[in-house]
Amino acid sequence: MTPLLDVRDLKIEFKTDTGTFMAVDGVSFTVNRGATLGIVGESGCGKSVTSLGIMGLIPTPPGRYVGGEVLFEGRDLLSMSNSERRALRGGRMGMVFQEPMTSLNPVYTVGAQIIECLRAHGMTNRREARERAIELLDLVRLPSPSKRVDDFPHQLSGGQRQRVMIALALANNPDLLIADEPTTALDVTIQAQILDLMRDLSDRTGAAIMLITHDLGVVAETCDDVVVMYAGKVVERAPARDLFNGPMHPYTLGLMAAVPRLDTNSDRLETIPGSVPPPWAMPAGCRFASRCPLATEECRASQPPLREIGKDWLVACWRAPIEEISV
């Protein structure tokens, strides 16, 4: 079965004052129908550029697609015309961004914005579109939707605005929902509501979700599969349960150990020494080598490819499985 979304060796670079650098450097993964894929990593790892790149929303210049393919049901989004891509976005591909305030237009009511999206994708009857808008607001559990449909974004709270964004993304029954840090700006109780809602909707409509986040807790609770990115590359890709039970890559191990836990108490947090190399000084070998206690000459000299290490489990590390190393 062809996956819904198949990203192959995606490369995106940016031109800046300090030079040209590759923000996304050969990223590959697939999203299956009805599944939820999480993309995690710390700031600057390229996760957001990946999601914008898939939607064809990279501003060029300064950005440039250097190579790769983004196959949506087998058709390459990157070689499509702009109008073909526009027909998919907001239609079969819905998007939710982190900032619910800046991604809604402040001078139109939320209803008008949902109706515009519905009409742009083929629903011509205005009255029908309004009814559908109210139905969508009800679906995302906005209280008294038939009244709130005429509210402006500033009249809603942050959580309510994010629910409107989700309603907007779901307006045309998308097959794929791309959510870039959808709950990062929200309080935890509201975050729990939004995540429940997204899970529930994907169960009900069968939409696949690609969730970009820095929060490992959110990933564990929401995703079936996980892609871990570091400095523009995928370092590990695995089913969520396997990844959280015992990550293979030293970076994933370090990241998980650094998360303070609510369920256990430790005296000291684990840290990953050092910091991510700056984009203009990427090493020739493994990008994590300078921070990795297991790094060898080989790690510093050449980049490890992503290779299979278990069922549906890929890791880019010369030394994995590391439990077989004797120190």
Added chain:
Amino acid sequence: MTTPKTPALPTPVLEVSGLTKHFPLGGGFLQGSKHVVQAVSDVSFSVGKGETLAIVGESGCGKSTTGRALLRLLEPTSGSVKLDGEDISKLPPHRLQALRRNMQMVFQDPFGSLNPRMTVRETLLEPLLLHNIATGKRAHETVNKLLVRVGLAPHHADRYPHEFSGGQRQRICIARAISTRPRLIVCDEPVSALDVSVQAQIVNLMQDLQRDFGMAYVFISHDLSVVRHIADRVAVMYLGRIVEEAPAESLFADPRHPYTRALIQAAPRPVPGLRVASEPPSGEAPSALNLGPGCAFASRCPLATDLCRSTRPEIDAVDGGPTRIACHHADQRAPMVFPPAPTPTPALAARLAVMANARNSMT
């Protein structure tokens, strides 16, 4: 921290009673109708020497306003703040400046809280010279020592803030805060803007500094996991008031206030399939502009009754112990079932051991 620290001394470092900050809204469109935002209402707590009190809550609960009012960066509407027994809420400005030597602040945004036109050296020299802590050559030596103490190097002193990463900037802010050897540091979301791996470095640094210098922290945060890790005691705020205050251990083992319970249940845990089967609180929080006479959480509370909607519960000690809560019905709470902390799989334990061994053999 698992090890309890020395019990608070008779005179706490910080004693806050009845702290209130209301912001009047008026003029412009609202002319004639005066509204008041009750950002902080009747907040009382104390912090002992070398102790960490965390203030947690969601956005708009008044935790940052409380932090600023403590240092009089915002003038409180009423209430008193005592530092080492001295009431600072009425001090004239010149006395206040001298007093700031003993109470410092670290802010959330390490980009906005350093002057971009000052080198790190200039930034760190300022408090030293202002408070006559060191002058001349000794001041420069102190700057170098401070940098080393927070994990930077003396050669960083002549750089500008934009040359540093977020974590490094937060180290500079911390160096500035400890330069006057304060008794108290108010930290407002000091690690919220940082990535997980950097966050861990800064949290560890703050704990090391507290152990070495013995200052108290008021640690303001929305992140319960970080709070559990760093705090000795926790105060939970909701819409301007403390609803529960307890030692960290007991707060996380047996949260009493329905809001605290909702917060803990809603926090995502990095364990797949462990989603606590409970409804996140539904309903909407009331606006801080028109709080009714009852409990502010009543509109979202599963235990709420008519009593809650008509009469606000006062905060009171429970069983004579150190825990205080503001709830009419907390006795009726159902036992809270926590998902057990997962034991690491053998493969994970083996991998972590290899990593730890390798790291140890490098140092």
